Amino acid sequence: MGNWDWQVYLQDPGGKDPTYLQWMLSAWGWTISVALSALLVALVVGSLVGILRTLPNSPGWVRFGNAWVELFRNIPLLVQIFLWYHVVPAIFTPARDVPPFILVVLALGFFTSARIAEQLRAGIQALPRGQRYAGMAVGFTTWQYYRYVILPMAYRMILPPLTSESMNIFKNSSVAFAVSIAELTQFAMQAGEETARPIEMYLGVTVLYIISAMVINRIMAFIEKRARVPGFVAAGGTGGH
Amino acid sequence: QSNDTLAKIKASGSISLGVRDSSALSYTLGNGKYVGFHTEMGERIVADLSKAAGKEIKIQYTPVTSQNRIPLVQNGTVDLECGSTTNNATRAKDVSFAVTTYVEEVRILTKASSGINGISDLKGKTVATTTGTTSVQTLRRNKRAEGLDFKEVMGKDHADSFLLLESGRADAFVMDGSILAANASKSRNAADYKMVGEVLSVEPIACMLRKDDPAFKKAVDDSIKRQIADGSLAKLYDKWFLQPIPPTNTKIGLPMSEATKQAWANPNDKPMEDYAAK
Amino acid sequence: MNLDFGFYNWSVITDFVLKGFYFSVFLTVVATLGGIFFGTLLALMRLSGKKWLDTPAAIYVNGMRSIPLVMVILWFFLIVPFLIGRPIGAEMSAIITFIAFEAAYFSEIMRAGIQSIPRGQVFAGMAVGMSYRQNMTLVILPQAFRNMLPVLLTQTIILFQDTSLVYAIGAYDMLKGFETAGKNFGRPIESYLLAAVVYFVLCYALSWLVKRLHKKIAIIR
Amino acid sequence: MAEQMIQIKDVSKWYGPVQVLNNCNVNINKGDVVVVCGPSGSGKSTLIKTVNALEPIQKGSIVVNGIGVTDPKTDLPKLRSKVGMVFQHFELFPHLSVTENLTIAQIKVLGRSADEAKTRGLKMLDRVGLMAHKDKFPGQLSGGQQQRVAIARALSMDPIVMLFDEPTSALDPEMVGEVLDVMVGLAKEGMTMMVVTHEMGFARKVANRVIFIDVGGRILEDCSKEDFFGNPDARQPRTKDFLNKILQH
Amino acid sequence: MAEQMIQIKDVSKWYGPVQVLNNCNVNINKGDVVVVCGPSGSGKSTLIKTVNALEPIQKGSIVVNGIGVTDPKTDLPKLRSKVGMVFQHFELFPHLSVTENLTIAQIKVLGRSADEAKTRGLKMLDRVGLMAHKDKFPGQLSGGQQQRVAIARALSMDPIVMLFDEPTSALDPEMVGEVLDVMVGLAKEGMTMMVVTHEMGFARKVANRVIFIDVGGRILEDCSKEDFFGNPDARQPRTKDFLNKILQH
Ligand SMILES: Nc1ncnc2c1ncn2[C@@H]1O[C@H](COP(=O)(O)OP(=O)(O)OP(=O)(O)O)[C@@H](O)[C@H]1O
Ligand SMILES: Nc1ncnc2c1ncn2[C@@H]1O[C@H](COP(=O)(O)OP(=O)(O)OP(=O)(O)O)[C@@H](O)[C@H]1O
Ligand SMILES: [Mg+2]
Ligand SMILES: [Mg+2]
Secondary structure, X not given: OOOOOHHHHHOOXXXXXXXXXXXXXXXXXXXXXXXXXXXXXXXXXXXXXXXXXXXXXXXXXXXXXXXHHHHHHOOOHHHHHHHHHHHHHHHXXXXXXXXXXXXXXXXXXXXXXXXXXXXXXXXXXXXXXXXXXXXXXXXXXXXXXXXXXXXXXHHXXXXXXXXXXXXXXXXXXXXXXXXXXXXXXXXXXXHHHHHOOHHHHHHHHHHHHHHHHHHHHHHHHHHXXXXXXXXXXXXXXOOOO | OOOOHHHHHHHHOEEEEEEOOEOOOOEEEEOOEEEOHHHHHHHHHHHHHHHHHOXXXXXXXXXXXXXXXXXXXXXXXXXXXXXEEEOOHHHXXXXXXXXOOEEEEEEEEEEXXXXXXXXXXXXXXXXXXXXXXXXXXXXXXXXXXXXXOOEEEEEOOHHHHHHHXXXXXXXXXXEEHHHHHHHHHHOOOHHHEEEEEEEEEEXXXXXXXXXXXXXXXXXXXXXXXXXXXXXXXXXXXXXHHOOEEOOOOEEOOOOOOHHHHHHHHOOOOOOHHHHHHO | OOOOOXXXXXXXXXXXXXXXXXXXXXXXXXXXXXXXXXXXXHHHHHHOOOHHHHHHHHHHHHHHHOOOHHHHHHXXXXXXXXXHOXXXXXXXXXXXXXXXXXXXXXXXXXXXXXXXXXXXXXXXXHHOOOOHHHHHHHHHHHHHHHHHHHHHHHHHHHHHHHHHHHHHHOOOOHHHHHHHHHHHOOOHHHHHXXXXXXXXXXXXXXXXXXXXXXXXXXXXX | OOOEEEEEEXXXXXXXXXXXXXXXXXXEEOOOEEEEEOOOOOOHHHHXXXXXXXXXXXEEEEEEOXXXXXXXXXXXHHHHHOEEEEOOOOOOOOXXXXXXXXXXXXXXXXXOOHXXXXXXXXXXXXXXXXXXXXXXXXXXXXXXXXXXXXXXXXXXXXXXXXXXXXXXXXXXXXXXXXXXXXXXXXXXXXXXXXXXXXXXXXXXXXXXXXXXXXXXXXXXXXEEHHHHHHOHHXXXXXXXXXXXXXXXX | OOOEEEEEEEEEEEEOOEEEEEXXXXXXXXXXXXXXXXXXXXXXXXXXXXXXXXXXXXXXXXXXXXXXXXXXXXXXXXXXXXXXXXXXXXXXXXXXXXXXXXXHHHHHOOOXXXXXXXXXHHHHHHHOOOHHHOOOOHHHOOHHHHHHXXXXXXXXXXXXXXXXXXXXXXXXXXXXXXXXXXXXXXXXXXXXXXXXXXXXXHHHHHOOEEEEEEOOOEEEEXXXXXXXXHOHHHOOHHHHHHHHHHHOO
């Protein structure tokens, strides 16, 4: 493909960012903001839903949790983002004034929450049944044995899939360009078009994505190391995007 | 790859024609059928090429997007793109353009009831444009130059941008006049929308082809000039802009602009920058 | 806001939606089969214990897994024509991209599947005199496939959803079909809503089947 | 008359259509050491788990120390905190150190202060001979050690009765002895115990009653140890068969 | 002079820095039944797996039936096909029916015809008393049945020697007997056997030699059964300690 032209990064795109390089960095900032906010939503909602699905003797909650998971994981993320951005405000007008950033965070967060809920449920159910019995047998209430026995181990066990989920959320944030968030992929497409230098732009953006993925991976590895229980060995999980 | 497109299409007996899915000048009816002012003009160019080659050249329609059209032309996927591509200096470094066949005027589309009548009314308003088009760049430059402060939202394509206007998320949609007219005409209440105010910029639209292939460019240009000269292009304009068109049989209703008339009077391939300097 | 689905008659569906649906399904099937084939090869490379096989496979898999699919799609669209020296259409490009991309994901699933086979099974195969190849094809891989079938199919459902991203290069998939129909009739809201419903019904039905299968497998084991 | 500690009355239980306990009746007095044996899948674990309502039952009633386990008004966590339970797979909390395993329920359930809980817990740990391991995690201990910690954990709650579900069957043979020794000690001190086990040596040494359950969850034998081992002719054929199998080698 | 079947000479093995076999020497003659015992983690499984090179060794040499196991030129699959092996967790192929489990290696490794393999396999299945289960899958059998199928699988290959790695320790107590019975039968017919087990009853009944390995992989005892059980004073203190533990209850 031959002749590179890295100078394009120093050209003036004409907007508020003086160079394409600075524009790209600000786009990276948007990617990070979208991803981290959505991750927060996903963790909170996903944990809640995941726990609901494992509660003993609460068929209502279990059904609600199952419905949540099925709804949000069986529609493509892109379509879900369109639903939040276009369809919801058309039916429910005040939603029109909600900034797209929030809508995207909710869309991405809920989409991912379904997957985290599923992992947490699997993690909880993969714990030996005896652990639940042991918690009950020493006199813990349901809330107490979740808090002190089940959840600490379940979260540790799902750290590997949570790591890939956190990396996924960064990658999936790329879909946000479809609704006017000025993140990396939108930058790549727009700047690639304006400068007619798509390869250089794609390369820069790809490198930033890889850096983001690696940083998240390192952070999660650190958490995993901190949370490691001496002497305890467990098998990991896999799958998904 | 070789830069002799004429030889290539003659040898293979087919040409890859770049078309668009949903622009005013080129769009799809589904089922692999592509129509529109520029698409039909492209078909006629190919007919002329067939005549010159002395054999039937079949058209392979290749839908492109604004993000991929230039690489596709460069890498040979598309031989001739007749969608709605602005001829500007940056692009001219990578591809070459046939003579201008349509001069686009960037305009403001707004709801009739919005009270916006020109660019100065956009202050403090939200303006929609489309990712991967040059109008965004124009708008950005204007914004900085004139200290006009408005919010910008970007649809992923024109229909999306129009939807932003329709749903009230944006107060105005700034884009090529033909696109604005087409989108408004297809909407449920076409009468709710109006194009207002001054022309923000003028953009020559032309068919795009590979760089450094003068013979091919000449063949394409000659065909276009013929179509202008014998009046068939004007008939085509009438068919696609003033008569009801498929699939919904509504009229775009956009009479030919002065700028377009001038371009036809003096066929040329000047880039957008030359228009602005005027 | 009044929704009006009236324009969705059979001819709109055949003209716009079905073509995209066929492509989405075709892409899913081809990418699943190709992805599993190459993914298994990659997994075997990674488990070979030979550095010169493991390292390139690891770089490929981890590289693919840290880039958004949209970017991978854009990349392949840009560079595949240069690599193979002739132009290809958006659809062909999407097929190559998805096979290459999914191979990375399927390889991780197959690797986990192979590793989930107890070491004792490997020993048992060796102990009755099987060669490495026989042990792999007769003992390990059949079990790995069986154990991982639900995960492989779940990945396939995700893959089906991900085909919606090919619109980035203008390939005509099911979502594109709905969008185009919506645009042409000025009814995008209804189209998106309908697209969501159709995706949901298809994916939910598939995941329901996977769950049934999972239960069946659990009984056999 | 001996004080009644556990009364299991006409208890039946089903998993879906499958009956796993069939009209079981057992009375255990204070100080009794009752060994429960029977073939795999006969419902031994299920029976012992019904005593502190870890498994619900569909028919019958269970009373522990005067409190109705099956009574909906009963505060189950409170009842369970008084019933010590030891599991086949130890079920220590793997993310907590040995000391934390011993104290957490004392603090959170009984409301003891951290200091008080620690004193009590370590006393029990000392008793099972593992004081040196108080700061380790379960995963760092051998199976036999983990099981002894599990016994100490149950004892720190000052239980009035102890339930054991095959406490030695997941252990390597050399570790079985160390756990049984602790249990023998407990029995000798007068702890009321219900023990599911195949260790007939233990039964011979300390049980005062042996119960045999057959597949389907029916209690076939409930008799004194002397009778069970000493009087084979009075036994049911199924029991003799079972005893033959497990005592053969 | 007895024919030599297995010669283990000066064998040492390390996992990383940890030594798990320490200069082991064992000679097994044709027809010998050698029981290997020792505490958990002492290297019993590792030792027995080195015999058919399932585990590589770093020092020493092993010869089976005159063929050097550690010789790089040896065709290991061929050698292994002549050495039957039975594992603690059975390791039947779960995706194959019982009959397929018995025939697959005969067909793919020995090159027998499907018919021939089936005849041979079913004969062995009959011998372990499971003819009725020939079309079932392993998951549908009890542990004891699975282990007997595993023995039949090994026997269908016409092995010249059989290796057993704790064949009964993953079984419910009532099933131990049925597996040991099959093994006793084999031993009585003169099969050369090397058996890792804690079943001292089995050792007493049929072993002609007992080997004791201590943690760290050192062979502490290698003597006749009579000596091992009948002459405690001649034993090492570690051995006595171990025997005490596992025979206590
Ligand atoms: N959660 C469950 N769902 C359905 N069936 C169950 C469940 N738990 C146990 N069972 C069945 O109930 C019966 C009794 O089980 P239980 O665990 O009480 O037997 P056990 O006598 O303790 O056997 P073991 O010696 O194997 O521990 C068995 O047939 C078992 O398969
Ligand atoms: N793959 C491995 N990597 C590292 N260490 C290992 C591995 N396999 C076994 N070991 C270690 O080697 C030692 C001997 O293991 P081995 O399984 O031979 O013991 P064993 O006597 O069979 O014990 P058990 O009675 O528990 O089966 C143990 O300390 C074990 O932890
Ligand atoms: Mg049990
Ligand atoms: Mg072992």
